Amino acid sequence: MRASLLQIAVDDDEPVNSRRERVSSLVRQVAERERPDLIVLPELWTTGAFAYESFAAEAEPLQGPTYEVMAKAARDAGVWLHAGSIPERAGADSGAGDALYNTSLVFSPEGELAVSYRKIHRFGFDKGEAVLMGAGSELATVRVPEAVLGLATCYDLRFPELFRGLVDAGAEVFVVPAGWPARRRSHWSLFARARAVEDQVYVLACGTAGTHAGVDQAGASVVVDPWGEVLAEAAGAEEEVLTVDLDLRRVAETREQFPALKDRRLP
Numbered sequence: 001m002r003a004s005l006l007q008i009a010v011d012d013d014e015p016v017n018s019r020r021e022r023v024s025s026l027v028r029q030v031a032e033r034e035r036p037d038l039i040v041l042p043e044l045w046t047t048g049a050f051a052y053e054s055f056a057a058e059a060e061p062l063q064g065p066t067y068e069v070m071a072k073a074a075r076d077a078g079v080w081l082h083a084g085s086i087p088e089r090a091g092a093d094s095g096a097g098d099a100l101y102n103t104s105l106v107f108s109p110e111g112e113l114a115v116s117y118r119k120i121h122r123f124g125f126d127k128g129e130a131v132l133m134g135a136g137s138e139l140a141t142v143r144v145p146e147a148v149l150g151l152a153t154c155y156d157l158r159f160p161e162l163f164r165g166l167v168d169a170g171a172e173v174f175v176v177p178a179g180w181p182a183r184r185r186s187h188w189s190l191f192a193r194a195r196a197v198e199d200q201v202y203v204l205a206c207g208t209a210g211t212h213a214g215v216d217q218a219g220a221s222v223v224v225d226p227w228g229e230v231l232a233e234a235a236g237a238e239e240e241v242l243t244v245d246l247d248l249r250r251v252a253e254t255r256e257q258f259p260a261l262k263d264r265r266l267p
């Protein structure tokens with residue numbers, strides 16, 4: 001399976017609608033040029049993960065403008081598209097009140113929504129996302145033809161039990177869109193490798209480029225194999241595309257040759 005990670009720049013001066021159009025043409029271009037099976041975008045790329053003031057103003061229903069544009073981009077490009085995440089407004093009739101969620105969307109090559117995932121661990125402690133958004137409560141996996149993807153978002157990376165849950169649900173590739181700040185770049189790279197090694201999976205971790213809301217982004221998108229080897233890593237925090245071929249047999253082989261997952265014990 002070939003995957004392309006699009007490390008998108010979020011610039012406060014670029015209107016959200018222009019960014020949607022720019023990103024959707026980028027999806028089409030990369031699909032044509034690199035022929036990936038799967039394209040991955042970062043977390044909250046419409047607003048920026050740290051643009052807290054924009055969350056409410058730019059929040060959209062699940063099937064809102066980003067959904068429409070990305071469904072079309074997936075269909076036009078004929079790829080599986082993990083469209084990163086959006087600030088989702090659940091809507092009063094959803095049973096979740098009028099809450100906001102940080103929600104990831106995955107589209108099939110036919111432009112159908114294959115799965116969505118509401119970020120479970122919200123970042124910010126007593127401010128920011130942690131108070132502005134609701135917490136998701138359900139794990140999400142989706143089968144693309146070659147593999148089962150397990151979904152997580154940014155701060156989730158710090159919580160290994162979530163990923164064990166995804167492994168138990170059959171995940172072979174973790175897909176992690178993020179808006180990870182430059183200041184903790186070393187944690188990001190470490191966690192991406194740690195999750196790959198401990199769960200014997202591929203990790204596709206797609207960061208954000210540039211600076212928004214005064215927060216320099218790490219960029220540093222990375223693809224790690226089930227042995228913890230880095231297959232590709234963005235050079236820095238500029239906009240960049242990483243394309244990597246994954247051999248999914250490596251997941252089963254690694255688990256067979258070094259069967260540590262079988263030795264799990266709960267104290």
Ligand SMILES: O=C(O)CCC(=O)C(=O)O
Nearest residue numbers: 049123154155179180184
């Ligand atoms: O955990 C971190 O250091 C960064 C998390 C984050 O920025 C996020 O979840 O948006």
